[in-house]
Structures are given as structure tokens and as C-alpha cells.
Amino acid sequence: MQENKTNSSGNKPANQNVQNTKNSVKPQQKKPNPNRQNRKRKSAKNQASVLEGNEKWQKDMAFAIEANHKIHKERLEKFNLINNKTNAKVRITPLGGLGEIGGNITVIETDTTAIVVDVGMSFPTDDMHGVDILIPDFTYLRQIKKKIKAIVITHAHEDHIGAVAYLFKEMQFPIYATPLPLGMLSNKFEEHGLKQYRKLFRPVQKRKVYQIGDIKVEWMHITHSIIDASSLAITTEAGTIIHTGDFKIDHTPIDGYVTDLNRFAEYGEKGVSCLLSDSTNSHKEGITRSESTVGKTFDYIFSKSKGRVIMSTFSSNIHRVYQAISYGLKYGRKVCVIGRSMERNLFTAIDLGYIDLDKSIFIDPHEVNKHNDKEVLIVTTGSQGETMAALYRMATDEHRHIKIKPSDQIIISAKAIPGNEGSVSKVLNFLIKSGANVAYQDFSEIHVSGHAAQE
């Protein structure tokens, strides 16, 4: 109602003004084309009314424009929200993972409390003969041992949890993490004879703030190439630090649990002093495609495959394995999981309720040959060309139960991690020589990254 009133009172003088201005600017020197004049008159009628003036609504418009400029400025320039008056300090010390892939470990420290974010391992390069894994240098942790109140885990990738067991052989602290990383750590502790330290596990809930010494930590859900990944909001008296952990922004993740952008926004509203961000893929333009796009490629390849399908990916990418299994089931195949780490990760995820698969669909490697080739899907490790992994052993005829056949359809659903290109092409050569059909990067969506591009 009010709107109509304003329009009707505002329209008349406004139209007149427009006409007058036009007349004064363009005196009728030439004889106008009558059609053209009609057009002009029509468009003049459709024009917005004059916006400046002394009527109440016009003054309100000017006020709103001014106010909105201020609001934009305030919401985009959050520096004012940071408390610069405090003398409190927070020290951030990356002991690994900065400017390198793998070995992530960062110490966040106030005067009285230190927390260690992630304790990851990294992988040796080809020239480090006899070295299986690399662990970070714990010297600084030894120095501040008394101050350390907790290990805080973002997600369950090896380069974030792979060195926890090695640290625990020397010193132990409570470990705060969501259930999947703790489930995977539980397996590791068992392997390393550290079962007694599982009592130090502190399973956390997302969207809840935990007080650790004088530091507050909240786990915020984020999407990545592993289930149950988190970013951290770490609040100290000196201010809030957002530690993104590894992430991509996947709007259609397999489990439907999209990134909790609302929580990020809430911290943003309050003011953040420091952002520590995943930088993998940050040089890449565009967006990183959703994990669910890989499913369509799987569907296409599975629909064309006449023999066995052998799919290899990272053992920790449980949603990728789950997608392959779903299409295997769609095309009437039984599933054989080969590779210790993949088997362990998949069944840990099933046991903890992250994915729902009936265990009767699985067959053991020695049962594969009892089934028709068309009824078999093998999911396996070795997508990085690791010589100890199942795929390599199958490709080189060293696997006890599985030999590659020309009728096999191999899918390498991964990309070589920098440094692994040589070993990946080596295993590809073996597979191709055996006559099998190999799909690797033939489809743009045979693999998608777990890290956000510039978007």
C-alpha cells in the first residue's frame, strides 16, 4: 500500500522533470520522425522517477545509500573487531607441513598452554634408499613438553596423523579429534603396541567449544577427500585463529554433509586475528569439482566393462571406494577389497557408521576365481605405483590370487602425488603390457582433488 502511494505521488512531477530536461537539451531543430518521438515518449514513461529531492522517501533513499556504504565497509573490514588493547600473545610454530606436502604439525602456544595441531608423516623421495616414512623433528616438543595440554587432530590423512604413534612412544598427551581420526589412530596404536594410550582419546563433537588449558577449540565440519574432516577455530585471549586443515568446498558431498560455512561466518562476524589455510591447489584457477562427479564416470566405465573391474585409489578416500562399490553392486558385481590399509579404513568407516554397506557383498581374494569375471569388482591400493601395493603385484604377476587378464578393466582413480610420477607410469606400463584396458586420466572426472582451487 505504502509503495503504491509513494509511486503515484512521485511519478507525476518526475515525468514532467524528465520531459523538461530532454526538451531543454535537445531543442527541436530538425523535424522529428514521428515514430521516433513515440518511442522516446514511451521510454520516458518507463524511466525511474527522479531520486534526489526533498520528499521524505527521497531523503530516506539518500540515507539508506549512505548507511549501506558504511555497512559494507564494516562487514568487509573486520580489523576493528580485533582487540589490539590486550597484551596477551599467541605463538604459532609450524614444525612441518609449511611449504611442503606432508608432515603437518603446528604448535599453538600461549603463556601457559600449548596444543599441537596434527602430527603427520611425509613420504621419502626416490633417492632416500631404505627409508619408509619420514616423521617430523620433535625437538621443540621436548623443550615445551610441560606446557603441552593436548594433541588436536583435523582429519585422518596420514600426513596429519601418521606420526602420532611415533610421538607417543616418547611422550603422551590427550588426543582431541572427531571419531574417524580416532578410529584410525586406534588401529595404529594397536599395530605399534600402544593400546594402553587409547584412554587418552577425547572424541569431540562438531559445533562445540572445548576448553584446553586457556585455549578454546571448536571443530567445524569441512569437506575434503576423507570423511569427517574439520577446520579448527582456536580462540585465545590474543584473538581467534582459524586453522582450515585440508579442504575443498564440495556442495554435493557423498554423505550430504556440506561444509559448515555458517560457523565460519559466525567467527568472521566476531573477528579473526589469523587464518592458517591449506595452500594445495591455491595456484589453480577455477573450482575443484565435487566428489560426486566421479560417480558418473564410474557408471559409464562399469556399464561398458565385459570382464572384471579393478579400481585403484588412495586407501583413505573412503567415499571414492564407496562410490565404486555402489556401481559394482548396480552392475551385479561382488566386491573384493585388496590392500591392508584400504580394508582397514573401509571397515573402520563401516563400523563407525559413516557408510552403510552390507558385509555379505564382500568376497575374499581366493574366492575371486570362483566367480564369473563379469561379476567381480576389485578395489585396491597402489594408485601411486607403490611396489609393495597390491596393484603393482598384480601387474607384475606377483600376486598370489589375482593375475591381470586382457579382459580386465583397470581404473586408476587418482593422480600422481608430486614425486610419484615415475612409479605411476611404471605400473601403468606393466598393466598395459598385460593387455588390460586401463583408464587413467582418460576422463576428466575419473579423479577429483580434495583441495580447493581458487574458486
Ligand SMILES: [Zn+2]
Ligand atoms: Zn588431507
